[in-house]
Amino acid sequence: MTVKTSTRLARAVSLPVALTLALTAPVFAHAADSDSGRHDRTYRIALEPLNDSGARGTATLTLDGRQLKVTIDVRGLAPGLPHAQHIHGSTDGHDHFCPDMSADTNKDGVLTTAEGLPAYGDINISLTTKGDTTKASGLAVDRMPVADENGALSYSRTIAVSQAVADHIEDLHVVQHGIDPNGNGRYDFGKGKSELDPKLPQEATAPATCGMIKGTTAHSSGAAAES
Numbered sequence: 001m002t003v004k005t006s007t008r009l010a011r012a013v014s015l016p017v018a019l020t021l022a023l024t025a026p027v028f029a030h031a032a033d034s035d036s037g038r039h040d041r042t043y044r045i046a047l048e049p050l051n052d053s054g055a056r057g058t059a060t061l062t063l064d065g066r067q068l069k070v071t072i073d074v075r076g077l078a079p080g081l082p083h084a085q086h087i088h089g090s091t092d093g094h095d096h097f098c099p100d101m102s103a104d105t106n107k108d109g110v111l112t113t114a115e116g117l118p119a120y121g122d123i124n125i126s127l128t129t130k131g132d133t134t135k136a137s138g139l140a141v142d143r144m145p146v147a148d149e150n151g152a153l154s155y156s157r158t159i160a161v162s163q164a165v166a167d168h169i170e171d172l173h174v175v176q177h178g179i180d181p182n183g184n185g186r187y188d189f190g191k192g193k194s195e196l197d198p199k200l201p202q203e204a205t206a207p208a209t210c211g212m213i214k215g216t217t218a219h220s221s222g223a224a225a226e227s
């Protein structure tokens with residue numbers, strides 16, 4: 001564990017910084033010890049249902065330098081279907097949050113992604129199963145995890161993130177998409193087209209769960225709670 005942590009720590013330090021610190025090796029060792037908690041912060045997020053999806057679960061974000069491990073375990077999602085999932089929000093200090101049904105501005109009973117966007121902000125990271133994780137892969141449904149026949153979904157991936165994301169991780173939140181309100185086992189156009197891509201049904205992109213990191217400003221939800 002110690003070896004693994006120090007290896008990860010070393011990897012987290014960028015090359016120019018590592019070179020600079022190599023000139024002052026004792027300082028580096030001291031800094032690594034006293035600072036290690038800040039390099040391995042873990043946040044547990046409760047994912048709550050949106051759109052009466054009935055889906056709920058947890059997401060765990062572990063930040064080790066700029067390596068972000070994302071683990072998601074959710075039950076109650078539309079079974080057998082892919083669920084686009086993202087980390088939403090901005091890294092410029094803007095205060096985004098999970099919307100509730102009051103954001104259903106046209107009152108059609110479906111909180112769409114477009115309606116929720118002012119609250120939860122734009123896609124920052126696409127939580128794909130492989131390949132690209134930028135906003136560009138937001139609707140890459142073929143690389144999104146699929147809920148099993150019972151509606152359970154498990155996901156785990158470690159993603160290299162920008163320094164801005166690492167610095168503002170507490171401002172971001174997790175959203176999963178894809179609902180099947182008529183329970184026919186597929187995404188159909190019963191709720192119309194998605195505003196994001198008219199080729200996709202609204203059901204495929206409407207949010208199913210959302211969860212925020214609690215205790216946003218303090219580090220109390222991070223390393224201190226983790227031991």
Ligand SMILES: [Cu+2]
Nearest residue numbers: 085086088175
């Ligand atoms: Cu999203």
